[in-house]
């Protein structure tokens with residue numbers, strides 16, 4: 275069946291998934307105020323198109339930290355893809371490679387990062403990391419990501435503790451089924467738990483900086499002051515994110531946080547954004563407000579659950595087509611033609 279919007283992919287995914295797994299993917303923390311705010315904030319912003327600009331040849335490619343993407347939409351790191359499809363992250367990576375975009379592989383992937391890379395030759399992979407209090411194990415995982423050919427590390431900083439996800443508590447969904455595990459966490463005969471620790475600090479990030487020559491992206495920045503501090507620690511990019519509303523509830527919508535962080539960073543490094551991106555017009559709004567690219571989390575899961583690799587490919591193709599059409603309708607030939615004056619904030 276042909277699907278015309280990401281909403282239709284979500285409906286199809288919901289029909290196929292175990293209800294507890296659907297809730298895990300869809301849900302957020304607390305009252306899910308931030309989950310809803312992420313999408314609502316995009317809807318509230320308007321786009322002011324320019325006209326008669328002779329913008330015939332469209333260009334939607336971006337280069338980020340040396341990785342090339344054919345569109346400014348990346349695959350955000352999300353855990354547990356094998357709950358959605360037996361091929362899991364392998365299928366997602368093949369679809370991302372076909373779409374010529376970057377996939378950020380989660381540390382909590384149900385396929386080991388090396389196997390993800392082997393399944394999708396030519397894929398541009400970055401690796402998301404929860405810094406572990408046991409830094410020697412952080413190093414083990416970093417070496418795995420490097421060996422797999424990942425070209426950047428994305429350190430998730432918004433999770434000193436797991437968010438309170440009340441759907442999961444109600445459903446008793448507290449762990450993966452027995453046949454699955456976080457494959458990157460293998461340590462000899464055992465699989466380590468992913469530790470989220472409030473003890474982590476910028477010092478851990480400094481030591482990561484010494485551990486690897488890969489560029490480091492800090493994901494989960496909401497406060498402009500943290501963006502400035504990140505620059506002092508040699509960070510290569512900043513990802514504005516509230517974790518899709520899954521960590522601290524009532525954090526403002528990601529797109530509403532963006533302008534102050536872009537101002538704080540002052541062009542020193544690229545600023546990325548995720549949270550609530552569901553339309554090509556959302557992508558344009560974020561870019562016009564200063565993001566270098568955006569990433570999508572749940573839409574990729576919906577594609578995967580609805581149709582495996584082909585489902586993810588369709589989701590990414592849909593977003594690309596929407597970006598291209600919206601860009602043309604805005605009178606732009608390339609992403610750099612977008613500027614903040616084209617976004618109308620609500621009165």
Ligand SMILES: Cc1cc2nc3c(=O)[nH]c(=O)nc-3n(C[C@H](O)[C@H](O)[C@H](O)COP(=O)(O)O)c2cc1C
Pocket residue numbers: 298299300312350351352353380381382402430493515516517518519520548549550551569570571572573575
């Ligand atoms: C099911 C699910 C699992 C996630 N797993 C991770 C993860 O392992 N690491 C991480 O940094 N962020 C994780 N995230 C957050 C995403 O990277 C991203 O910030 C969020 O999904 C963006 O919002 P969106 O789903 O509205 O696009 C997860 C999000 C979801 C929905």
Ligand SMILES: CCCCCCC(=O)C(=O)O
Pocket residue numbers: 353382467468517520
């Ligand atoms: C115990 C594994 C933790 C995985 C966390 C995945 C994640 O970030 C999420 O939002 O869910």
